[in-house]
Each structure stands twice: as structure tokens, then as C-alpha cells.
Amino acid sequence: MVERHTTVDAPRHRTARETLPLYAVAAVVTVVVLAPLAAPGYALLYDMVFVPRQPLSWDLVAPAQSLPRAVPMDALVSLVTQVVPGWLVQRLVLGGAILLAAVGAGRLVPTDRRAVRLFAAVAYAWTPYLAERLLIGQWGLLLAYAALPWLVRAALDVRAGRDGALARLVLAAAPAAITPTGGLIALGTVVLLVPDRARPRPSALAVAGVALLNAPWVTAALVTGAGGSSDPAGVAAFATRSENWAGPLVALAGTGGIWNAQATPASRAAPLVPLATLVLLILAGVGAGLLRRRLPPGTGVRLAVLAGAAYLLAALGVLPGGDSVLRWAVVEVPGAGLLRDGQKFLAPYALLLVVCAALGAERLLAGIDRDVAAVVLVGLLFLPVAVMPDLAFGGAGRLRPVSYPADWRSVADRVADEPGEILALPLSAYRAYPWNPGRVVLDPAPRYLPGTVLTDDTLRVGDVAVAGENPRLREVRRMLADGRPVAATGVRWVVVQHHVPGGVDPAALADLQIVHEGPFLTLYRNPAVPPGSVAAGHARWAVVAALAAALLLCAAAAFSALHRRPTAW
């Protein structure tokens, strides 16, 4: 076998001729996956909600009554959409995530063979993990997935003591840290890969820097009134799901296994899919030794521990005894609810699998005829797409932009004139709109309407209802269930959404004044409650301070990286 120089170990400037094919392939993959987004509008699917201009409201920056699942993601989107339209932001984040995931994985592979890099790029951008998290609309997690190869590379550079590595590490971790899960993945990656007894200062700074990037959501979790525990029913509901006959552990081995059948590409149910997973695992097994040898001593083991921990975390809900531990943890350990949907932590495993498989291909082909090797590599490039073709074109039509009915703009304008708490009825966290056919989406009201919007936070997975954490919503739900009118709940506005199943009892709307009546939305004002803005309070300012500190750190890192010199901190 021919050992080649590693780029992770010894970076060098590449020519455009060397890097262009990688970027070209990444761009093609991005276009193929997101082609439907060439049409105007907003792709609204499950957790993916973008609106024309997201208001910069306190509840999006620092939710007072719910868990900070989208902190600081919502605050950042609100800031950006003040100057960039939401439809463009959606395309930039989705396109950027897929493109950077492919390029990052390609660049991370320690090889000089271009085709091996291309294989890694396609394989990492065409994983079931990416497909499933895209189809469930968790774009923040896709950013973390895309940032991971760049973060690993920066972490190895910090260990090697390269100039500017700390700044690059912070910049790579920043997109990951826009959600709590991504932030934890980034922190775990840095904690496992960077520490070096010979270089304690850069190691400590790297860990501290990524910890600071996590500060906004940690602070928000500490100050929210939602408490820290979650409904243990969510452990079974969100546990890894078997895609086919091979069971959940094999699904995870192939980087799939999301809990939601509707977010899983149909091709994953094919009986031959486990065979493709086996091919990938064999390739990875063959390439693992090569990776270990081409990385600095000890690094391969650290990467393996990181990937193993990710797999274990993902599998915990389906391992014997693991579900019991999780059920106990989500009730007793504040914040452990994050672990319920464990499959989302699988990203580091996916990265190591792809890098090892690419090197496995290189190793297997090293001793054979050049022409044969070229043909096999072309076949390998097609393999991820052949196994899961229905990721293409927005998951075969699932991701398709639509336009919000004009009602939404009208209601947002009316509410903006008289701020106050808004209740969205009928109570339901997710909606299926006739103008967004065949898709379920998180109620857009909290992101479209200015102010605090109360929407149901009970998550229904099949027949199981996973209780939410919002105490204010619990109070409103109880009052409505007791037959009391909405006016008694103390909200200033009520938005009733039409053409969605589950109507609203007209008696419940007694004493409210209609201020807008449209085909899709009716807005009621509660005259018993005067208009008034939400008080900020010290707790919320603490979240803002944490966010400002994280943004300052990113700005300093960007400044340092642009000047190509070691960071001052």
C-alpha cells in the first residue's frame, strides 16, 4: 500500500485546479437536493419555519415560559431578517449547510487522491442523517453537521499548534452552537479532540471559547420558567426507529433511524439497504487503520471515542436498560430532555464513517489497476445516491416552497399596532394547511406575529401525547377545558386559524371583538386586556448579554482569521 502525505497533518496551499472539482461536486449535490427551492416562497415542513421578516421579540430571544430549543437560532434569524428577506435566509442556510458539509468532509480526508475526496464529499452530503434532519426541518442541526468536519480540522490544528487555529475553531463551532444540540456536539468534539498536556493554554482557550458559544442557550435554560424536566413519554416516542428488517442499531450504523416515519426517505425501507450499510462499514473498517496512521498519534483514538460516544448516545433509547436511564434522566436531570431524540447526536459518527470509508476505498484500490480503480471509484460515487435517490429534489417533492396567504401579513400588522399576548387557536403545535398541501408544519404564528404567541406545546407522536413544559399554556388549556371563555385567559389577541381540523367553540370566543376576518385567519381583540409590551427583566437581559458575548467572540475570531495571525486571546 502506498502511504500518501496527509493534509490534516501537513496543510498546504492547494491550487484551484485541485480544489475546484471538490467545490463543483459539492455544488452539484446542493443543487440536486435543493432544486425545488429555485421556486419563490417558503419551504415549510415540520420544524422548518421561515417567515418574511421574523420579529425581534423577547420570546424569540429568551423564551420566558418554554425550553430554549431554538436559542440563539431564533434571535439570529430575527436579526438577519431585519435586513435580508426570510426566503433568502432559508436558501442561504440550507444551501450553505449542504455545500459546506460536502466540501468540509472532502477536505478532511487525509489523502492526495482527488477521487477519494470526492467520494467523501458525496457520501457525507448524501447520508440518511442529513436527509432525515432536512425532512424534519431541523436546519440548525444541519448547520452543526456541516460545521463538524471544519471543526474537527480546526481542533487538530489547535493540537498541532498552528497559527490562527483557535480563531478557525471558534468560527467553525459558531454555526453549530445556534442550537443546544449542535452546541453540545461542538463542545464534545473540542473537549475530546483538543486537550493536550503539552499545550494547556490553547486547549483551555478552545474549550472555553466553545463553552462561551453555548452560553446563550444555557443562560436561557437557567432563567426560563419552564423548569428543566421533560415528559418521560418522549423517550419511547423519540427513540431511534427501525427503517427495515435490520432493526434500529443497523439503521443507526447507516446514519439513519430518526423516530419519525414521515421524515424518513421511502428508500430506507428497502430490504437491500442494510447490505449497503454493510458495504460502507466494511470500507470504513478497511480505512480505519489508514486514518489512524495518517493522523497525529492518539488522534485516531480520540476520533473513535467521539464517534462511539455519538453512536451510544443515539442508541441509548433502544438499548436494554438505556431507556430506563433516559426516562429517569429527563425527569430528574435538568436539561436531559435534550437526549430524548438521541439520533440527532449521530453526526460525529457519520463523519468518521465517511472519512474511514473513503480511505477504505483508497486502500482497497491502491494495489489494483489504475483503470479498474477509476471505474470502481466512479461506482462508489454513485453508491450513496443509488441507495437513497429520494433525497434528491427536496426529498422527492416534500420540500417545496409555498406563499403565506395575505391574511398573515394583515394580522401581523394589526397586532404590531397594539402589542400584547397572542393565543393561537385551535390549540395545536403543528398545522396542516391547505395552502401547504400534504405537509405538516410547526405553527408559524410565534415567528410571524410580533409579541408573545401562545401555541400548544403538546407533541403528539402517533397515539402518544408528549406533554410540553410551558406553564402559561398549561393554565390556558385548563381554563379552556373548564369551559371558560378565552377572554378570561388574559391574552390581548386571539388568532383563530381556519381550514385546519379541530374547530373553536364560538361560545369560547364570547366578549372578543373581531378586528380582522379573512379566509384563513380571524383576529380577535380582548377588550378586557389593555395593550402592553412584555417587560424584559434582568433574566432576559442576561440571555442578551450571553448572546452579545458569543457574537463578540465570533467577531474577534473573524477579525483574527482575516488577518491571518494568532489570536490575541
Next chain:
Amino acid sequence: MRRTLTLVVSGLVAALLGILALGGLSAAATATDDEAATEARNVSETAKRAGKQDPYAPEVYGTR
């Protein structure tokens, strides 16, 4: 002879994967909005017939 055979077999496998990939891409590309909605409707009806929760009912986040 052995080299030729290897090349032919590898070529056939690569071609098969290529055809599968491109065929799948074509199928995905021609999936229209109406087809996606119809598929969702079919899934809903199948679930209802089986006495299971409709995964596209608005209150349902998804089914396992």
C-alpha cells in the same frame, strides 16, 4: 484476461449503480406537488383504514 474481466465486472457494477442513481434522481425530479400531496393523502387514508393515527393530522408531529 483477468484485468479485462475485472474491468468489465467493475464497469457493470458501476453502470448499475449509475443507472439506479440517475433513475432514482429522475423519479425524484418528476415528483410534482400534486403527487406529494396525493401520496400524503394515501398515507393518511391507509392509516385511517388500519385504525392508526393519521400522521398528517395537524396535531400529529409524526408517527413511528
